[in-house]
Amino acid sequence: MPEKGLYHIRQQKSHCAEIRAEKVTLKVQNDAIKKDIERLQNDQEYLEKVAREDHGMLKKNEMIFDFSRKEKEKK
Numbered sequence: 001m002p003e004k005g006l007y008h009i010r011q012q013k014s015h016c017a018e019i020r021a022e023k024v025t026l027k028v029q030n031d032a033i034k035k036d037i038e039r040l041q042n043d044q045e046y047l048e049k050v051a052r053e054d055h056g057m058l059k060k061n062e063m064i065f066d067f068s069r070k071e072k073e074k075k
Contacts, residue, residue, distance in 0.1 A: 039046045051057040058064065 040050065
């Protein structure tokens with residue numbers, strides 16, 4: 001049977017190596033997400049930082065003043 005030849009075995013080994021590498025990458029990403037969840041649940045300062053910077057949230061009675069210069073509109 002041709003599908004059981006040496007070429008097929010090499011392909012399968014190569015595919016296995018790719019899957020193992022992807023598994024390592026996913027584990028690293030998963031660990032980083034777990035750490036982030038832990039910080040969000042237990043670190044109030046980090047939670048506030050994320051809420052402000054990533055989601056634009058404000059405390060009650062807070063206002064944002066934007067003093068950045070905007071580019072002139074091109075005609």
